[in-house]
Amino acid sequence: MAKRRAEEPLEELAYRDSPSSKKVRVEFVPDESTRSNGFSTSSAARIPINGYEFEEDERNGKDILAAADQLEKELQEAAPSPPSSEIENEGTQSAFVTHSRQNAPVEGYTDLYLDTINRSVLDFDFEKLCSVTLSNINVYACLVCGKYFQGRGPKSQAYFHALEIGHHAYVNMQTKRVYVLPEGYEVKSKSLDDIKFVVDPRLSKEEVARLDKEVKEAFDLGGRKYRPGFVGMNNIKANDYFNVVIQALAHIPPLRNFLMLEDLSEKPELIQRFSVLVRKIWNIRAFKSHVSPHELLQQVSRQSQKKFDLLHQSDPVDFLNWFMNNVHLALGGSKTKPGTSIIHKIFQGRLKVESQKITAKADAGDRLRFEEAAEVLVDTSRYLMLTLDLPAAPLFQDELDKNIIPQVPLTSILAKYDGLKAQEHLNMRKRYRLLHPLPPYLLFHIKRFSKNKFVSERNPTIVIFPVRSLDMSPYVEPNPSLHSPGEPIWYDLVANVTHEAVRTRDDSVEGEAEKKVWRVQVRDRARDEWLEIQDLFVERVATETLFTKESYLMVWERRRNTKKKTGG
Numbered sequence: 001m002a003k004r005r006a007e008e009p010l011e012e013l014a015y016r017d018s019p020s021s022k023k024v025r026v027e028f029v030p031d032e033s034t035r036s037n038g039f040s041t042s043s044a045a046r047i048p049i050n051g052y053e054f055e056e057d058e059r060n061g062k063d064i065l066a067a068a069d070q071l072e073k074e075l076q077e078a079a080p081s082p083p084s085s086e087i088e089n090e091g092t093q094s095a096f097v098t099h100s101r102q103n104a105p106v107e108g109y110t111d112l113y114l115d116t117i118n119r120s121v122l123d124f125d126f127e128k129l130c131s132v133t134l135s136n137i138n139v140y141a142c143l144v145c146g147k148y149f150q151g152r153g154p155k156s157q158a159y160f161h162a163l164e165i166g167h168h169a170y171v172n173m174q175t176k177r178v179y180v181l182p183e184g185y186e187v188k189s190k191s192l193d194d195i196k197f198v199v200d201p202r203l204s205k206e207e208v209a210r211l212d213k214e215v216k217e218a219f220d221l222g223g224r225k226y227r228p229g230f231v232g233m234n235n236i237k238a239n240d241y242f243n244v245v246i247q248a249l250a251h252i253p254p255l256r257n258f259l260m261l262e263d264l265s266e267k268p269e270l271i272q273r274f275s276v277l278v279r280k281i282w283n284i285r286a287f288k289s290h291v292s293p294h295e296l297l298q299q300v301s302r303q304s305q306k307k308f309d310l311l312h313q314s315d316p317v318d319f320l321n322w323f324m325n326n327v328h329l330a331l332g333g334s335k336t337k338p339g340t341s342i343i344h345k346i347f348q349g350r351l352k353v354e355s356q357k358i359t360a361k362a363d364a365g366d367r368l369r370f371e372e373a374a375e376v377l378v379d380t381s382r383y384l385m386l387t388l389d390l391p392a393a394p395l396f397q398d399e400l401d402k403n404i405i406p407q408v409p410l411t412s413i414l415a416k417y418d419g420l421k422a423q424e425h426l427n428m429r430k431r432y433r434l435l436h437p438l439p440p441y442l443l444f445h446i447k448r449f450s451k452n453k454f455v456s457e458r459n460p461t462i463v464i465f466p467v468r469s470l471d472m473s474p475y476v477e478p479n480p481s482l483h484s485p486g487e488p489i490w491y492d493l494v495a496n497v498t499h500e501a502v503r504t505r506d507d508s509v510e511g512e513a514e515k516k517v518w519r520v521q522v523r524d525r526a527r528d529e530w531l532e533i534q535d536l537f538v539e540r541v542a543t544e545t546l547f548t549k550e551s552y553l554m555v556w557e558r559r560r561n562t563k564k565k566t567g568g
Contacts, residue, residue, distance in 0.1 A: 102185040111189060113168040113180055120221055121146040124199050125234075125280065125292035128173045132157045143169040143178070143195065152179055176200060194285060200276065201283040208260050211282060212253065212525040218284050226289035229282045230524060232536035234292040238313040240535055242293060242300070244520040245320050247533055248495035248555055250278045251522045252441060258342050268330040273299050290536050316497055316518060316553055317385070317445050324384055338382060347384045347443060350435040352419075352477060354378050355428045380435070385443040388413040389423075390459045410465035413446070417475040434475050436482040442472070442491060444554040448499065458501060458514075463551050467530075467543055468492045470556060490559040496521040498549035521546055 123146055128139045130150035139148050140158045144167035149158035158170050162181035169187070171178045176196040178187045203211075210216075211229065219225055229251070233243040250256055259275040260282065273296040280291045294310075301309040303326065308319050324343050333341030338348060355377045390413060393406050415421050419433035448459045471488040478485045500517040519534040521541060532541045 102183045114189060114191060117143040117169050119287055122287060125294055127295045127298045130157055139173045140170040141173055142167050143171055152181055152184065171195060171199065173199065197285055198287055201279045203260060205261060208257055215526045216284065220289045221287050224289045228284045230531050230538055231281060232290040232533065232538050234290060235535040236294060236310045239297055239310040240518045241314050241316045241319055242297060243535060244497045244518045245316050246277065246293060247520045247522060248497060250281050251495055252555065254346055255342060270299050270303060270326060271330045313516060346441050347439055348382055349439040351381050351383050352378065352433045352435055353381055353430060355430045358427050358429055385445050387445045387447055389416060389447055390461045393459050393461055406461045407464055408461055410463055414475055419477065433477045435477055436479040438472060438476060438489060438558060440558050442556040446551055448550065448552060460550060462547065464547050467546060491556040492559055493554065494523060494557045495555040496546060496551055497553035499552045500550065
């Protein structure tokens with residue numbers, strides 16, 4: 001079949017415009033809104049779409065450029081003119097414009113994002129370290145998720161957290177100021193006072209004075225009732241030895257009041273963290289009914305070169321000795337001068353030590369009897385804690401099974417300090433006597449554990465003691481200028497740290513091992529009750545049963561002399 005011949009040569013069609021679409025041929029009709037804006041309908045009768053319409057208008061004799069200039073002029077007159085500063089900086093601005101941060105919230109939006117704060121997840125007990133950089137400098141806490149972040153600038157971790165996660169409320173852990181990010185302005189609202197108080201609880205002098213006088217009960221966010229000052233302490237892994245010592249020290253009024261009222265912001269980190277923990281124990285508006293010692297524990301671990309940490313259980317007496325000495329030095333105390341810190345003013349006393357060398361002529365029965373002819377060396381030393389030795393536990397039970405649990409009165413083991421009973425130390429015999437004045441608080445360490453090269457032994461002897469009215473006058477050398485002879489020196493129990501051996505199954509050869517469990521018994525002065533605290537558990541105990549546990553560390557308070565001096 002023959003091909004049909006083209007009507008026009010291809011060369012003539014090559015330079016012709018392509019036919020326009022149907023949409024191009026439709027003329028634009030301005031609506032009513034366009035007319036109401038004051039634009040000329042004659043100049044905008046049709047919007048040119050492509051070159052075809054421009055050519056068509058030019059064939060019809062229309063001045064397209066003049067109409068476009070007129071339209072642009074009318075649009076510029078109708079639009080508001082920008083400020084002169086924007087016109088000058090128009091050529092220098094980058095395509096990525098950084099918005100300036102707000103110094104204050106927009107009027108009417110002062111409580112923006114405050115409804116996103118979740119108080120139930122806020123826990124300010126842990127060490128203030130950024131969760132990203134692990135830095136402790138300029139740390140902020142997110143009030144929505146409770147995490148710590150560093151800084152609040154445009155390149156800080158808190159700023160990125162606000163942009164990525166959408167959490168906008170943050171509190172500075174040092175200044176306790178609340179900010180909204182990424183806007184960057186400070187929020188000043190009375191509704192945030194409870195959060196600021198929990199970050200750093202501070203009581204007035206009048207409130208501290210009423211802690212031991214008024215019966216006070218408080219409630220946490222979950223509605224659980226607790227007693228301020230008698231709250232559980234978290235045992236992170238094996239720091240129960242630490243918990244009982246801090247709980248006992250937190251119930252010594254002079255030390256507690258000093259840590260709660262004095263400004264310690266310029267003191268070393270150990271003192272600051274100890275002060276914060278004591279204030280949280282006595283917090284009357286806490287979010288939860290327990291505290292965590294993590295922040296102080298981390299500082300103790302670093303300062304003791306990991307001798308005392310939260311992973312390994314240690315001895316409470318060893319820790320108390322280390323802690324008191326380091327607190328004394330951190331408060332500016334001297335190693336040689338007495339009474340240079342509150343630790344020495346509360347616990348330090350004087351002790352007279354008489355020693356005599358044991359000669360070879362002495363019989364076995366006379367090794368502890370001081371010889372009058374031999375020389376007696378007298379020395380005076382200072383102490384923070386008195387060690388009491390328990391008599392050896394019997395190896396066998398008697399016929400009536402009376403020695404299943406041996407018992408000894410506290411006054412019997414205190415006879416070590418009566419100045420008459422001697423003890424043997426290497427090739428020396430020694431005897432001790434307390435000197436006036438006795439300190440306001442006495443610390444007794446009942447020595448239960450003994451170690452040698454082969455085995456570690458525990459003495460389970462129960463010490464029987466009175467809760468009130470312990471007379472210390474028989475163990476003090478008389479000094480009429482400081483204390484009238486014959487008058488008693490009364491001490492009352494404040495805290496009692498007890499030990500319990502719990503047998504646990506072990507995969508070792510022995511088959512069973514003993515686990516040490518530490519508890520502390522403290523007195524509620526306002527109610528005249530005793531409570532026993534073991535980590536997070538707080539329960540009331542009967543006064544008559546306090547001595548039934550294996551006492552290990554005791555805190556005694558000297559009773560104030562209530563007799564008024566009258567002139568003769």
